[in-house]
């Protein structure tokens with residue numbers, strides 16, 4: 001049997017203190033090294049459990065296992081997208097250009113309107129959730145989504161362009177319970193080049 005692959009925790013594309021003062025080094029270390037790592041380890045543990053059960057010919061609780069697997073894999077994928085759509089404030093622009101700038105203006109009327117709607121989406125995601133900008137697979141229109149936990153409310157057709165993690169573990173050390181302050185800070189460290197690259201890759 002061919003070797004099976006497992007998930008691995010990606011390194012951050014910048015230093016742990018590079019997003020300060022918007023995200024502190026302590027907050028980023030905790031979020032990446034503990035929380036993201038837990039989703040990677042959790043997903044791999046389930047894959048191993050499935051491998052063993054299949055080899056042994058034993059049954060697994062399919063409903064519970066698949067739920068747990070999608071939660072952990074979803075968490076791993078979303079966090080990987082999140083780290084890469086952030087950048088140090090000094091190395092990014094306030095607004096996107098290129099195809100992304102055009103697409104957002106065309107869909108929302110203005111960048112300001114997009115920012116307002118995304119902020120509201122991220123701010124009102126219930127409990128542990130994400131604000132998400134995606135591209136519809138049918139119309140190529142930019143679309144906003146709220147992902148609850150890591151996997152609920154996902155339209156399978158949508159290609160994700162940008163995410164914002166609004167779980168408390170993403171901001172509690174820096175902003176306590178004040179999620180709106182974290183969402184406001186986020187706009188200073190969006191890697192618009194990366195988000196634009198994701199869009200252009202899809203449209204190619």
Ligand code: MN
Nearest residue numbers: 035165167170
């Ligand atoms: Mn998180």
